[in-house]
Every structure is written in structure tokens, then in C-alpha cells.
Amino acid sequence: MAGNPLSLPRRPHVGILALQGDVREHALVLRNLGAEVSLVRRPSELAAVDGLVIPGGESSVIDKLSRAFGMQEPVRAAIAAGMPVYGTCAGMIMLADRITGAIDGQETFGGLDIVVARNAFGSQVDSFETELEVDGFDGGPVHATFIRAPLVTSVGDRATAIATLPDGGVVAVEQGSILATAFHPEVSGETRFHERFLGRVRSAA
């Protein structure tokens, strides 16, 4: 078999939007799962990948830089064309069709039929960790790390909640090839969201 590379499945080639945020943590998880990972800052780099991760960080900064780098329209077009995407925290905010608590003029890529409240957990519990059940995951609950996290305050008809806090607050959502979590699996050794994303990339590529 080693002599016949055509018989091997192609490694998924995925990008991480690398304008701001926890890019390295995502790259590490995805490379450990066997993906080829490229950092994406330009339209030509986006065109070369089969899926895109939008990291956590500061959504207003990612928004400004994405417009400054001419990335807003290409990312919107890629999402509309069905490219698998996965956003964590600020990345979830960037994927939401509507947001509350935005700074003046803040925009998102959109595509995901949800409303997200930025910094929804207030200053006392800016950051916390908890165990969450996620629909469709085997192997027990997810250890979820929330860092100045958003909350999904409305899930539209096209989107599906896949994880909620004990009080019912929605913190993970799926819609076709779009996956988004309000928390950061990439910092807690949790790989199942990235595996689900890579599975979509493999079937779409």
C-alpha cells in the first residue's frame, strides 16, 4: 500500500482564520487529528482549504481585521457555498446572523441562524468550566471552558441546539456544515468537535 498513495484517503486540508485569537491551540488539535492545517489571512489562502475554523479571541477585532484584509466577502461566500466551518466563542459570534452587545458598527460573517449575546455571563463569572452533554457525542460529557463567552439567546428554524447549560442556555449549535460553540474545546483537550468538523470536511472535499 505504501507504494500507492492514490489508495490512501486524502488528508483533510483545513484553514484557521488567523487574524486574531487562539489560532495555535486550534492548529495543534487539528494537526494531532491528522489534518493538514494552513493559517488563512488572505482570500487566496481561503480558496486553498476545504474547511475553516474561526478561533476564539475578540470578535470586534476579528471583524475589523477581516474587513481590512478583504476577507469578509470571501468568508461569507465560502459559508454560503457550504464550506464546513467551526467557530469557537468569538468565532461563534462571527458566524451568528445577529448579535447583541456589539460595539458600534460591529459586523459578522453570519450564515448561522441564531442570535448571540456577547459577554453574556457578566463580570463575576467571566470564565468558568463545566461538564456538558452534547447531542450525538459518545464517550461522556464534554469538559467546556467558557472565557468571556457569548450565549445563544435565540435559535432560528434552520439551526439546532446541540448543548445547553443546566439552566437551558444554549451554548453549542449546528446548521448543516456550520458548527459553533460558545466555549473552547481546543484548550481542554476535547477533540470531538474538531473531529465532527473534520468529518464534514472529508465528506465535502
Ligand code: GLN
Ligand atoms: N468576549 C469575546 C468577544 O466578544 C469572546 C471571548 C472569547 O472568544 N473567548 O468577542
